[in-house]
Amino acid sequence: MTEILRVDQVTKTYGKRGEKQYQALKGINFAVNSGEFVAIMGASGSGKTTLLNILSTLDKPTTGHVFINQQDNSSLNANQLADFRSKQIGFIFQDFNLLENLTNRENIALPLTLQGVPASRIDPLVDRITSRLSITQIMNKYPAEVSGGQKQRVAAARALVHEPAILLADEPTGALDSKSARELLDTMSDLNINDSITTLMVTHDPLAASFASRILFIKDGKIGEQLLKQELPRREFYHQLIEHLGAEV
Amino acid sequence: MLWKLSLTGIKSRFKDYLILFSGLVVASMIFYMFLTIAINPSFISHDVSASTDYLNFTFAFGIVLLVLITFVYLINANSLLLSMRKHDYGMFMSLGAKSRRIGLLIFLETLITGTLATIAGIILGFGLTAIVSQLLITKLNLQITHFVVIYPQAIGWTLVFFIFMFFWGAIHNVRKLTHTPIISLLKEDQKPAKLGHHPVRLAVEAVFGLLLLGAGYYILGLPLGMFLLIIPGALITIVAGTYFIFNAMCISVINFLLKRKKFSYRGLRIFTLGQLKFRLHDLTKILTIISLLFALALGAITVGLNFTTLKDLANESIYYDNIVVSSSPAVKKEVAKLHVSSEQTYHYKESRKNLYFMRDELKKQPLKDKKAYLAGHEPRYKTVNLALSQLDKPDTHANNAFSSLLGSSKKIKMVSRSGWRSLSGKRHFLSLLSVKDFEQDYPAMLKIQQLQLKENPHYINQFNESKPVFYQLISNFSSGFEFMGFFLGLAFLTMLASTLMFKVLSGAARDQIRYQMLYQIGARAQVLRTSIKNELGILFLLPAVLGILDVLFGLKLFRILLPNPYHHLWIPFTIFIVLYIGYYAITIKLYQRIVLPEQEKAKEKKQALA
Ligand SMILES: Nc1ncnc2c1ncn2[C@@H]1O[C@H](COP(=O)(O)OP(=O)(O)O)[C@@H](O)[C@H]1O
Ligand SMILES: [Mg+2]
Numbered sequence: 139m140t141e142i143l144r145v146d147q148v149t150k151t152y153g154k155r156g157e158k159q160y161q162a163l164k165g166i167n168f169a170v171n172s173g174e175f176v177a178i179m180g181a182s183g184s185g186k187t188t189l190l191n192i193l194s195t196l197d198k199p200t201t202g203h204v205f206i207n208q209q210d211n212s213s214l215n216a217n218q219l220a221d222f223r224s225k226q227i228g229f230i231f232q233d234f235n236l237l238e239n240l241t242n243r244e245n246i247a248l249p250l251t252l253q254g255v256p257a258s259r260i261d262p263l264v265d266r267i268t269s270r271l272s273i274t275q276i277m278n279k280y281p282a283e284v285s286g287g288q289k290q291r292v293a294a295a296r297a298l299v300h301e302p303a304i305l306l307a308d309e310p311t312g313a314l315d316s317k318s319a320r321e322l323l324d325t326m327s328d329l330n331i332n333d334s335i336t337t338l339m340v341t342h343d344p345l346a347a348s349f350a351s352r353i354l355f356i357k358d359g360k361i362g363e364q365l366l367k368q369e370l371p372r373r374e375f376y377h378q379l380i381e382h383l384g385a386e387v
Numbered sequence: 388m389l390w391k392l393s394l395t396g397i398k399s400r401f402k403d404y405l406i407l408f409s410g411l412v413v414a415s416m417i418f419y420m421f422l423t424i425a426i427n428p429s430f431i432s433h434d435v436s437a438s439t440d441y442l443n444f445t446f447a448f449g450i451v452l453l454v455l456i457t458f459v460y461l462i463n464a465n466s467l468l469l470s471m472r473k474h475d476y477g478m479f480m481s482l483g484a485k486s487r488r489i490g491l492l493i494f495l496e497t498l499i500t501g502t503l504a505t506i507a508g509i510i511l512g513f514g515l516t517a518i519v520s521q522l523l524i525t526k527l528n529l530q531i532t533h534f535v536v537i538y539p540q541a542i543g544w545t546l547v548f549f550i551f552m553f554f555w556g557a558i559h560n561v562r563k564l565t566h567t568p569i570i571s572l573l574k575e576d577q578k579p580a581k582l583g584h585h586p587v588r589l590a591v592e593a594v595f596g597l598l599l600l601g602a603g604y605y606i607l608g609l610p611l612g613m614f615l616l617i618i619p620g621a622l623i624t625i626v627a628g629t630y631f632i633f634n635a636m637c638i639s640v641i642n643f644l645l646k647r648k649k650f651s652y653r654g655l656r657i658f659t660l661g662q663l664k665f666r667l668h669d670l671t672k673i674l675t676i677i678s679l680l681f682a683l684a685l686g687a688i689t690v691g692l693n694f695t696t697l698k699d700l701a702n703e704s705i706y707y708d709n710i711v712v713s714s715s716p717a718v719k720k721e722v723a724k725l726h727v728s729s730e731q732t733y734h735y736k737e738s739r740k741n742l743y744f745m746r747d748e749l750k751k752q753p754l755k756d757k758k759a760y761l762a763g764h765e766p767r768y769k770t771v772n773l774a775l776s777q778l779d780k781p782d783t784h785a786n787n788a789f790s791s792l793l794g795s796s797k798k799i800k801m802v803s804r805s806g807w808r809s810l811s812g813k814r815h816f817l818s819l820l821s822v823k824d825f826e827q828d829y830p831a832m833l834k835i836q837q838l839q840l841k842e843n844p845h846y847i848n849q850f851n852e853s854k855p856v857f858y859q860l861i862s863n864f865s866s867g868f869e870f871m872g873f874f875l876g877l878a879f880l881t882m883l884a885s886t887l888m889f890k891v892l893s894g895a896a897r898d899q900i901r902y903q904m905l906y907q908i909g910a911r912a913q914v915l916r917t918s919i920k921n922e923l924g925i926l927f928l929l930p931a932v933l934g935i936l937d938v939l940f941g942l943k944l945f946r947i948l949l950p951n952p953y954h955h956l957w958i959p960f961t962i963f964i965v966l967y968i969g970y971y972a973i974t975i976k977l978y979q980r981i982v983l984p985e986q987e988k989a990k991e992k993k994q995a996l997a
Contacts, residue, residue: 196907216911216912217911217913220909223908225909229907229908236904237901244657248657248658251653251654257648257649257652257653261648
């Protein structure tokens with residue numbers, strides 16, 4: 139198995155020297171292999187978003203290194219980082235982050251046009267991912283005209299259309315009702331199993347986490363133990379997770 | 388407590404606030420200056436000549452235009468103020484502040500901001516007025532003894548107008564905010580715009596807009612006799628046409644481009660086009676107003692500068708530069724200072740009915756005159772000799788021209804030198820001068836005329852149509868217009884460009900989130916910058932293009948006043964466009980600073996959103 143992501147002794151301190159400082163991440167180490175679906179679970183304020191921003195190169199760690207596809211992020215300049223994000227990383231956010239001035243199709247096409255993919259190849263690529271995510275019906279609508287669940291699928295399509303090395307999701311179900319949340323998680327799990335999409339999701343929701351194949355727990359800026367799904371059905375993995383959380387308290 | 392919150396809120400957007408505030412200061416400064424110059428009695432009723440009536444009229448006209456544009460400007464400034472504070476107000480209310488207290492807060496905030504800006508503007512206006520009035524006085528050669536820069540009446544009216552506007556704006560803001568649900572105050576920025584335009588309707592409206600604009604331009608070209616029809620007709624068709632062009636045509640073009648994927652699927656083009664589409668839809672009314680203001684401002688400068696061509700007209704349409712009829716030492720001394728290039732002197736004797744000349748003298752030095760003819764549409768002048776044989780024939784051109792040089796209605800008689808000597812009657816002479824450079828010697832020549840008039844006020848008949856007097860008349864008239872056009876043009880430009888700037892900046896907070904998203908999916912900073920330049924560039928360009936067209940067609944109207952309204956068009960256009968581009972550049976800088984935050988600022992924002 140190839141290693142897609144490696145996090146090495148990452149710390150993050152907010153606040154400038156001399157001002158009030160706060161260490162949000164205190165030495166994070168872990169790796170994600172190709173084809174894995176990893177969830178990082180933790181309470182609000184535990185540092186999940188901070189970590190994800192660093193993984194996605196939107197933010198820099200105070201110390202430590204992040205490698206994606208064996209590439210050390212800290213060795214890249216601003217433009218290389220932008221290119222790196224546009225090629226290697228797909229994002230899904232809690233609040234969808236779709237551009238409401240563009241139709242759903244245009245939203246999904248954007249990562250490709252940014253990469254300079256020839257115009258004639260863009261629509262077929264968009265069509266492929268949207269039929270995979272069952273959203274072909276809403277392609278010419280604007281994000282404001284579709285439901286939250288559909289929006290998040292559009293966001294997922296945009297995150298995946300350029301075939302990134304890894305899909306990063308920050309509480310992707312946070313703004314969805316429970317039915318849409320279930321559907322999205324099913325889809326993510328399906329994409330992971332059948333299309334081998336390497337996924338890293340951070341969440342505070344045990345149900346969401348139970349769709350992963352491995353769960354890492356983050357608390358006060360540190361990764362504690364991990365929980366492996368192995369061959370368990372999802373429902374039982376969920377119960378095991380709840381028990382585990384109950385034991386923690 | 389609320390006051391403290393209010394102050395911290397303002398502090399956090401201090402830079403935006405500063406832009407708004409300085410915009411208001413400039414507006415009241417210009418307003419005060421205009422008013423002071425226009426209603427200052429020593430400016431209006433002075434002694435040089437009646438041509439200042441024109442000045443009076445132009446200033447009154449200017450004030451009307453200025454009130455109109457200031458009105459539009461203040462409404463926009465107010466809505467920027469509101470949009471800046473909306474989120475804070477929503478937050479105060481969600482924290483449980485009573486809406487009546489918030490209402491009071493909004494009211495006082497608007498009124499205090501406005502009043503402070505107005506007072507600052509008036510104080511700065513003293514300086515501006517001093518400078519501008521000095522310029523005006525030297526330019527018009529006015530002799531003004533007590534022009535006052537600090538003029539209580541102007542201060543009063545400026546305060547009344549501005550405070551009334553802010554009072555009104557404050558009430559509007561209070562009503563608007565206290566009648567909006569808190570949630571939409573907080574979330575206003577994320578409200579998705581809706582574009583429910585059917586393509587067919589859009590196309591029809593686009594064609595309609597073009598037709599209306601075409602009709603407007605056609606009307607502007609109608610014969611000037613139909614003046615009463617031209618102005619309202621053109622105004623209505625052009626305003627409506629411009630509106631539909633922004634509302635339908637531009638959006639149709641964008642839709643067309645979006646469908647051409649070979650074009651649109653490249654870099655950030657779909658994003659830029661999408662942004663523009665929604666912006667144009669939101670800003671249709673403002674852009675319509677701006678394009679008209681652009682036309683007014685550019686038109687004012689163009690016409691104003693064009694009035695200087697009237698001075699050339701004065702210079703060219705009269706042959707002799709000066710008339711000397713007195714030989715007093717004082718006059719002689721001044722004449723000696725001129726750079727005379729030629730001098731023709733004629734002697735004559737005056738009887739009760741006749742003026743007697745020596746034929747000899749007139750034959751040796753033929754009288755000259757300028758004759759008008761048309762070269763295309765432009766009037767031109769050529770020098771001709773007055774026919775000696777006609778000088779004493781009543782109702783001939785030569786006779787009339789000569790009589791007016793003499794300022795007398797007595798009969799002109801030609802006699803031989805010997806016959807002349809034997810005639811009785813009062814002896815006079817008429818000396819006609821040409822100088823090397825009229826403009827250079829003009830003040831001295833005016834002085835010579837004044838000296839002569841002091842000796843004998845009767846000479847006025849003779850000087851009435853002389854070049855210096857005509858030149859003075861025209862130059863007062865044209866400098867007034869030139870100054871007015873230039874100043875109004877600049878005032879308009881300042882306000883229209885800041886209106887556009889305010890509009891763009893007041894949406895910047897919303898756009899910031901969009902650029903953040905683009906940054907996240909891997910758009911390079913340079914690509915984002917280019918996209919902003921293109922988007923705002925088109926936003927600035929569209930009203931400018933329509934405004935320029937309006938001016939090009941509208942100048943036809945000035946055929947009445949000006950020999951050739953299109954003369955040297957590139958000068959005002961260049962001045963204006965350079966300034967406009969300056970505004971564009973400033974807007975880009977400010978906008979980029981807001982929407983493309985530094986890494987650090989970006990994180991804060993994300994954190995706040997999470
Ligand atoms: N830009 C920032 N400046 C200062 N502190 C921050 C900043 N961003 C996050 N924090 C702090 O770091 C901690 C972790 O935040 P975050 O990563 O957003 O947590 P989570 O996503 O798990 O809820 C929190 O205590 C938060 O207050
Ligand atoms: Mg978070």
